[in-house]
Amino acid sequence: MPLPKPGSEAGAAALDRIVRRPADAVLSFDFDGTLAAIVPDPSDARSYPGVTAELSRLAPLVGRLVVITGRPAAVAVEYGGFADIANILVLGHYGLERWEDGHVTAPDPPAGVGLVREELPELLRRSGAHDGTRIEDKGRSLAVHTRNAADPDAALEALRIPLAALAQRAGLTVEPGRRVIELRPAGMDKGSALAGVVADAGADPAVLYTGDDLGDIAAFETVERLRGRGVPGVTVCSGSDEVEGLSDRADLVVDGPQGVAELLAALRAAIAGRD
Structure with missing residues (x-):
């Protein structure tokens, strides 16, 4: 499957940069509705078929994989099957919790x-x-x-x-x-969490963020601000018929978690075939 082309010049340039220089890339994702389908009982959510495998294949190719979710970080790791993926960071509670290498760090709840x-x-x-x-x-x-x-x-x-x-x-x-x-708790959102990850990534990163819901707007806004500072960035909407507004702001819209899984596979194939 060919890599889809974003509708904006900035998004297309950023995706091309990620393919050409994957070691500098920060690939970040929401969980529910993006890497996992929305289900009637949130405790039944699991990564969409193929997602975890594609993230595992992408992990050694890119600078950083990040999941930013409203769930507790350890729950997202369990439901997503992320524990055995190298080079993945899971930020839970919109960034208040940090899971990395099997350990969770977080402040006390208010x-x-x-x-x-x-x-x-x-x-x-x-x-x-x-x-x-x-x-x-x-x-x-x-x-x-x-x-x-x-x-x-x-x-x-x-x-x-x-x-x-x-x-x-x-x-x-x-x-x-x-x-x-x-x-x-106030004081942290997905945009702030993403900004912190990018700041830690080095001097010249490129950023992809994929989400599906209103809570992801803050991360989209962070990508837009980073682009204003010269950081290549692309926003992707995991589309649905339940949320309006996010797709209008995205550089690329895919068909829900299935489309995200297909995007991951296409991106991995494009990076692997760049030479």
């Missing part, structure tokens, strides 16, 4: 997370949350999913204001997503 954990069930009861609404406790944050409600979008909309009020009282920030609202 007290507000405990407040949300205590009050969230009663808040959902008082708010008349739709049947099928569920809480996901991520340890350092909590998320409310409405994907399994009869009307997921209406269920989510009914909870936006009360969840925002709870987050404000707890000193947390609200992270909207695909039929989910997460209450998490």
Whole structure:
């Protein structure tokens, strides 16, 4: 399969640079909806077929592989099958956690997370949350999913204001997503996490970031800022019919996690055949 061509000149130039100089490249990815399909129960998510194998093949060819996710880092490693991949960094909780070489480092969670954990069930009861609404406790944050409600979008909309009020009282920030609202610590997002990785990568990197949801906009913005400073960068959207806006900002849109798996294979083949 040929390597797809980004729609922008900047994106096309960055992808060409990655192929020509892979040892300088930082390839970064969201997990859910990008490397793994969205599923009704988040605990059932696993890497899309072929993704882990292609990442393993790419790892020795490129400067750095990075997964940046809202999940706990160790969970993403387990669900993604990343533990045996050399040269991969997994940043969990939007960058607050760092998994590398089998070890996780992270600060203590703020007290507000405990407040949300205590009050969230009663808040959902008082708010008349739709049947099928569920809480996901991520340890350092909590998320409310409405994907399994009869009307997921209406269920989510009914909870936006009360969840925002709870987050404000707890000193947390609200992270909207695909039929989910997460209450998490402030001060870090996927854009900041990506910027830190690029800063550590050396003097002359090229960057690819692939995501699928509203939380990935911050990483897209980081790529755009880096391009303004002369760093080659390309943004890729793992497309779906659930989120609008991200695809309009992407240099390249692929067909969900299957398209991401195909992109990884095509990129690996292009790098291997560059000579």
